[in-house]
Amino acid sequence: MRCLGPARPRLANARFGDLATARNKGSYMATTKTTTTPLVRDLRRLLGTKRVLYAPADLLVYECDGFTIEKNRPDAVVFPQSTEEVAEIVLICNRHDVPIVARGAGTSLAGGCLPIEGGVVVMLTQMKRVVEVNTADRYAVVEAGTPNVLLDRALVGTGLHYAPDPSSATASTIGGNVATNAGGPHTLKYGVTANHVIGLEAVAADGSILRIGPAEEPPGLDLIGLIVGSEGTLAIVTKIWIKLTPNPDSFRTMRAVFESVDDATNAISDIIGAGIVPAAMELMDRGILDAVEEAFEFGFPADAEAIVVIEVDGPAAGLDRQQEQIIDFCNKHRAREVLQAATAEERTLLWKCRKLAVGAVGRLSPSYIIQDGVVPRTQLPRILRRISEISKKHDVRIVNVAHAGDGNVHPILLFDERDRDQVDRVLQASRELLSECIDCGGSVTAEHGVGVEKLHFMDRLFTSADLDAMRRVREAFNPNACFGRGKKIPDDISSGEPGGGDRAAAI
Amino acid sequence: MLPLDDVIVPDSPQSLAEVVAACHGDGTPLYTLGGQTMLGYGVWPRRPGHGLSLEKLSGVVDYAARDLTITVGAGTPLVELDSLLAEENQRLPVDVPDRDRATVGGLVATNLCGPRRYRFGTMRDYVIGFSAVDGLGATFRGGGRVVKNAAGYNMTRLMTGSLGTLGVLTEVTLMVRPMAETTAMLAADLPSLDLAAKLLAELPASKTLPAAVELLLGDVWSQQSGLEPWPPETTARLIVAFEDADPDVRWMVEQLESQWSKAGVRVMQRVGNEDAESLWKNLATTIPPGAATADNTHCVVQVGVPPGSTVDIAARLKQIDPGVAIQAHAGNGVVRGRLTAEAARLRAMLVDEIRPATEMAGGHAVVLSAPPEAELDVGGVWGPPPSGMSIMRSIKDRFDPKHLLNPGRFVFG
Numbered sequence: 001m002r003c004l005g006p007a008r009p010r011l012a013n014a015r016f017g018d019l020a021t022a023r024n025k026g027s028y029m030a031t032t033k034t035t036t037t038p039l040v041r042d043l044r045r046l047l048g049t050k051r052v053l054y055a056p057a058d059l060l061v062y063e064c065d066g067f068t069i070e071k072n073r074p075d076a077v078v079f080p081q082s083t084e085e086v087a088e089i090v091l092i093c094n095r096h097d098v099p100i101v102a103r104g105a106g107t108s109l110a111g112g113c114l115p116i117e118g119g120v121v122v123m124l125t126q127m128k129r130v131v132e133v134n135t136a137d138r139y140a141v142v143e144a145g146t147p148n149v150l151l152d153r154a155l156v157g158t159g160l161h162y163a164p165d166p167s168s169a170t171a172s173t174i175g176g177n178v179a180t181n182a183g184g185p186h187t188l189k190y191g192v193t194a195n196h197v198i199g200l201e202a203v204a205a206d207g208s209i210l211r212i213g214p215a216e217e218p219p220g221l222d223l224i225g226l227i228v229g230s231e232g233t234l235a236i237v238t239k240i241w242i243k244l245t246p247n248p249d250s251f252r253t254m255r256a257v258f259e260s261v262d263d264a265t266n267a268i269s270d271i272i273g274a275g276i277v278p279a280a281m282e283l284m285d286r287g288i289l290d291a292v293e294e295a296f297e298f299g300f301p302a303d304a305e306a307i308v309v310i311e312v313d314g315p316a317a318g319l320d321r322q323q324e325q326i327i328d329f330c331n332k333h334r335a336r337e338v339l340q341a342a343t344a345e346e347r348t349l350l351w352k353c354r355k356l357a358v359g360a361v362g363r364l365s366p367s368y369i370i371q372d373g374v375v376p377r378t379q380l381p382r383i384l385r386r387i388s389e390i391s392k393k394h395d396v397r398i399v400n401v402a403h404a405g406d407g408n409v410h411p412i413l414l415f416d417e418r419d420r421d422q423v424d425r426v427l428q429a430s431r432e433l434l435s436e437c438i439d440c441g442g443s444v445t446a447e448h449g450v451g452v453e454k455l456h457f458m459d460r461l462f463t464s465a466d467l468d469a470m471r472r473v474r475e476a477f478n479p480n481a482c483f484g485r486g487k488k489i490p491d492d493i494s495s496g497e498p499g500g501g502d503r504a505a506a507i
Numbered sequence: 508m509l510p511l512d513d514v515i516v517p518d519s520p521q522s523l524a525e526v527v528a529a530c531h532g533d534g535t536p537l538y539t540l541g542g543q544t545m546l547g548y549g550v551w552p553r554r555p556g557h558g559l560s561l562e563k564l565s566g567v568v569d570y571a572a573r574d575l576t577i578t579v580g581a582g583t584p585l586v587e588l589d590s591l592l593a594e595e596n597q598r599l600p601v602d603v604p605d606r607d608r609a610t611v612g613g614l615v616a617t618n619l620c621g622p623r624r625y626r627f628g629t630m631r632d633y634v635i636g637f638s639a640v641d642g643l644g645a646t647f648r649g650g651g652r653v654v655k656n657a658a659g660y661n662m663t664r665l666m667t668g669s670l671g672t673l674g675v676l677t678e679v680t681l682m683v684r685p686m687a688e689t690t691a692m693l694a695a696d697l698p699s700l701d702l703a704a705k706l707l708a709e710l711p712a713s714k715t716l717p718a719a720v721e722l723l724l725g726d727v728w729s730q731q732s733g734l735e736p737w738p739p740e741t742t743a744r745l746i747v748a749f750e751d752a753d754p755d756v757r758w759m760v761e762q763l764e765s766q767w768s769k770a771g772v773r774v775m776q777r778v779g780n781e782d783a784e785s786l787w788k789n790l791a792t793t794i795p796p797g798a799a800t801a802d803n804t805h806c807v808v809q810v811g812v813p814p815g816s817t818v819d820i821a822a823r824l825k826q827i828d829p830g831v832a833i834q835a836h837a838g839n840g841v842v843r844g845r846l847t848a849e850a851a852r853l854r855a856m857l858v859d860e861i862r863p864a865t866e867m868a869g870g871h872a873v874v875l876s877a878p879p880e881a882e883l884d885v886g887g888v889w890g891p892p893p894s895g896m897s898i899m900r901s902i903k904d905r906f907d908p909k910h911l912l913n914p915g916r917f918v919f920g
Contacts, residue, residue, distance in 0.1 A: 403655075461658050
């Protein structure tokens with residue numbers, strides 16, 4: 001194993017189950033005297049006082065992202081407004097030998113924004129300009145901190161859209177999409193973020209600025225391809241050229257109601273196997289429907305075991321036939337009914353139900369973990385059956401949403417974090433269902449990323465030679481290890497049983 | 508031609524790894540050989556070494572047809588892949604000349620593709636997993652067999668288009684697509700490039716979703732059979748192709764025909780499924796990208812610019828070399844030109860005229876093939892070092908520290 005530079009002392013991490021303690025620690029620290037360090041002084045010299053946070057109370061929010069099980073406080077949080085400022089920040093951090101974590105909206109679910117060794121969190125949220133919308137060449141240029149929703153708004157009336165549609169789109173940023181290679185329901189037809197990024201501006205570990213694209217086929221290695229999905233561990237992306245997709249001429253949005261999850265997954269598998277590529281094919285099981293119905297009162301049948309939202313899009317001329325084929329497959333698998341959204345409002349509401357489904361789960365239980373597994377599409381019936389068995393075995397309630405057409409499942413495990421026994425069972429169940437994804441020939445993350453959460457699965461998915469190849473890539477980008485140590489791929493601070501096994505438990 | 512002392516033909520990935528390890532030990536260069544259709548791509552190498560043939564690493568490893576994924580040996584000829592996929596009504600929609608010889612591994616290594624990239628993307632969008640042997644002889648894999656995967660770095664992207672300089676591919680997993688039901692092509696012969704620019708700019712308003720948008724200039728197309736020859740007053744030919752479900756294609760053809768006739772353009776051709784294959788084949792081979800033959804007298808240059816600059820850069824190329832034949836993947840801003848300039852003048856033409864023009868348009872130009880007498884070096888073929896070159900070098904040094912894999916051919920020199 002290569003050494004990634006001197007190991008930095010880790011600040012005390014909040015241990016799992018100590019979430020309350022972590023919060024208290026913050027407020028306690030806030031009352032203590034704050035001293036400016038040489039690092040903070042350099043950062044303030046660059047950015048002024050308002051764009052550098054270092055008082056412990058101000059740093060609380062930045063201790064974790066959507067993965068709240070492990071937390072750590074950064075030394076400082078900075079708010080650059082330009083690529084050049086980001087480059088200067090990297091130089092300052094290198095001078096002080098502190099690690100750097102880039103952060104957008106913090107909606108990531110795998111700990112990608114966790115300042116695992118402290119250091120400086122680079123907030124990109126003040127870099128949120130839509131710099132250019134080029135309708136002729138069908139691309140847009142955005143700063144990394146641009147929220148998806150702002151971009152969507154800027155595109156209204158152009159007849160074009162940005163295809164990746166993560167469910168967090170109301171808050172998440174395009175830079176965050178790039179970091180995790182985010183997907184969403186419509187990736188089935190339109191692909192993930194990587195299929196839509198045509199150019200990048202990014203700050204490398206030595207503070208130099210990379211500008212690649214947007215013209216196609218630049219000579220050399222595909223650095224864009226590597227940086228997209230690298231979870232901030234190779235470079236800090238500051239500006240993105242994204243491909244825009246023409247809005248479809250027409251849609252048909254259907255919901256198919258099934259008496260069993262098995263029937264639903266078999267129908268999905270048949271549709272894909274027959275070579276039909278809907279724009280989206282989303283499964284919700286009965287558990288999640290309960291929560292959705294309570295929240296939005298859409299009118300889903302109360303006794304349905306599964307609903308599949310299927311959308312086809314394209315020229316209106318071809319939609320009737322596609323729709324008929326899909327209905328035939330649903331009926332073959334005993335669908336109780338297949339209803340088409342009659343109005344644009346109904347379609348909007350149907351998608352709202354799907355996209356806010358995870359949030360609605362808050363009504364069912366005090367805490368939940370959303371998982372992100374992926375299997376070959378034909379294995380969908382098997383994985384959902386196994387999830388149901390695992391749920392029974394560990395007495396953990398699991399509800400399911402899935403980007404079913406891609407084989408991407410999002411089981412949501414419900415629990416009460418105050419009950420240590422429940423927590424243990426949830427962690428055990430999570431581990432088993434992700435292991436099952438691997439056994440099905442799949443992977444432990446399709447679109448949320450590895451972060452720190454999934455690290456301990458990496459040596460099950462990959463051989464040590466495979467991981468060594470990835471480490472070589474990281475070293476090439478990042479020889480001083482200033483970005484993302486302890487994340488994405490196992491290294492000297494993350495492999496083995498980090499945190500005395502707590503990291504492994506923190507699924 | 509490659510400076511080969513001999514050709515080694517390993518019969519398994521393991522024996523291939525042993526060969527590479529041995530060459531790493533004694534510092535002997537290795538030139539990977541697939542279908543040998545692209546030997547002229549890259550800088551003409553000088554260091555003598557072994558050829559490393561992948562012909563025995565051929566055939567299907569696993570075809571999960573209902574998952575729309577397939578794993579094959581890197582030496583598998585595309586024609587074999589095509590016929591396997593066709594049995595399940597599936598395909599890999601990437602255009603390549605010489606499908607009977609070109610191999611899957613070679614296609615991944617070069618990442619060259621043709622007209623259908625507009626709708627269906629490039630090899631980067633289809634490679635979801637691989638197995639390879641690095642320059643030290645170590646076997647490693649990347650990706651997996653699922654269509655969406657965020658575990659680890661996107662190593663498939665790194666390998667795709669790296670011209671075999673980071674590792675020798677032994678196995679590739681591809682995502683494939685259902686066969687399109689119907690194909691149609693519309694062609695318009697245009698008296699001026701201005702009209703071409705106008706039609707291209709109006710294309711999005713037609714609401715159609717073409718599979719390919721091709722602009723052809725010069726005598727190249729008339730030399731290829733398949734469509735009728737150009738009338739004398741023609742400056743350029745625009746071809747828009749559709750591949751989709753039958754009702755969609757019919758609707759899109761109507762839309763575009765109506766748009767073009769409003770613009771006063773007569774639609775020259777309309778082709779159904781019967782002729783589609785030969786037409787695609789012609790479009791894929793109009794300007795063969797990297798052929799290395801003894802009579803390789805032409806230089807083929809590929810320019811990448813923002814799509815809106817396609818017509819301008821094509822016109823500029825024609826100014827620079829009046830005899831140039833151009834095939835532009837106009838929707839992508841990828842313009843291939845077969846130059847007529849003599850070998851002795853090529854270098855100056857590239858450095859003083861073509862590259863400044865493309866850089867001004869926000870793009871770049873690489874040479875896909877050139878006569879050996881032109882003696883183009885790394886800068887001549889690949890242009891000035893791209894952004895991130897030091898990172899690229901650093902990756903190269905970690906995967907092939909002695910620079911033995913396809914040495915001299917790629918951007919590393």
